[in-house]
Amino acid sequence: MKLNYKIFTTIALAAIVSISCTEGDKTFDDIVDAEQRGAVLRTINVNSNELPIGVSDGFFEVALEVQDQEDGKLVQSIDVFGTFLDNTPDNGKGATSSEALIETLNPASFELGDAGLPVTTYRVELSSLLSTTGVSDADIDGGDEFAVRFELVMTDGRRFSNGQNSGTLTGSYFSSPFRYTAIIVCPPKAPTPGVWTINMTDSYGDGWQTDTGSGGAGITVTLDDGTVLEVGMCSPYGGAAGTFLGGADCTPNDGSVGVGTITIPDGTLTADWFFPGDRYGEIGYEILTPNGNVVGGYQGVEAGSILINFCLD
Known part of the structure; x- marks a missing residue:
């Protein structure tokens, strides 16, 4: 009975769609044209x-692209905050602004x-961040951060920023976090x-999916002599994180938590960390x-270099 009901429903829906198409798509087109979309x-x-x-001339810099349903023409301005x-309140210096x-x-x-869309490279120097937030050089310490947030102001007055984000926008497809x-x-x-030591977690509980949906690459550490070390949580899917370089093994885990290690030899001058x-x-x-000190952590959904805070080592 359930099967027959489903077949009947499918045929009925198909008939409705067919009739709607033959009688004209004006209503459907009007709805699509009138739909308000974001940016x-x-x-x-x-x-x-x-x-x-x-470093007095240190700066934050990001390259950006504006997208909306009229190729960026609906964005009137972009406010930057x-x-x-x-993050180091125990040192008795500044406080969050x-x-x-x-x-x-x-x-x-x-x-x-x-792609025919507006693009720009935005840079803000440390001096501007200090003056904007009312913080002095003496207030900052290793591990502290500046948040830079962008807000799109539309021609109709609507605003879009990280508060309106979804997982799709912040993820790898749109890469639109608005806040850095x-x-x-x-x-x-x-x-x-x-x-x-690298303490690793996965909030969904199925190991790491980094640059692919089936697992992907692990965190890599490239030493100055060219040696590449890798660590990542195993995934139950096809390509477990941490297995793509020369037979490196991924870290076994319960799906949610795993602990991996790498060994940096004596005499190493540099170690470049990369998150896939x-x-x-x-x-x-x-x-x-x-030494047991936390010097780096989760950087967001974007692949790129991992910042190691040498102040805390």
């Missing part, structure tokens, strides 16, 4: 998101990219030799040095 500020690339202490996030307007951008001045963080870091130094991405916005991790 997207897509991340092309984050060029710089670390601010070294003592800044907030200081005090209120959000303040850095400046307002005019999309009419943007260039047209390869620039971390205060100490100048780079040679990594501490020994065993580094977060396919579904589920991945978390933190990096501990052989």
Whole structure:
């Protein structure tokens, strides 16, 4: 009986659609034309998101693309806001600030990219972030952050930012988080030799899906002698994270939590950490040095270099 009912329903729906099409699509077209859609500020690339202490010309920089249903023409302006996030309150220095307007951008001045959409590269220097938020050089320490948030102002007065985001927008397809963080870091130094620990999590409980839906690559660490180390949580699907380089093994886990390690040999001058991405916005991790200090962590859904906070090592 259930099967016959489903068949009848399917035929009835098909008939309705067929009749609607033969009688004209004006109503359907009117609905589509009248539909109000939002806008997207897509991340092309984050060029710089670390601010070294003592480097006066340090800056945050991101390349962006404006998307709406009229190729960017519905975005009237873009407000850029800044907030200081005090992640080291025990040092008795500054405190988290209120959000303040850095400046307002005019999309009419943007260039047209390869897709025919407005693109721009936005840069804000540390000095501007300090003055905007009312924070001084003496207030910042390694591990503190500045949040840079973009808000699209439409020609009809509507506004779009991270508060209106969905998982689809923040994920790998649109890459439109609207809000970015620039971390205060100490100048780079040679990594501490020994065993580094990576505590890994997955909020959905099925291991890591990084650059593919079936698992993908793990976090890689490239040493100055060319050695590439890799670590990632195993996935129950086809390509487990942490298995694509030279037979490297992924970290067994219960689907939600896993602990991996890499060993950096004595005499290593540099170690470049890279995160391959977060396919579904589920991945978390933190990096501990052989001294037991957390010096890096989850950077968001974007693939890219992992910032190591040498101040905390």
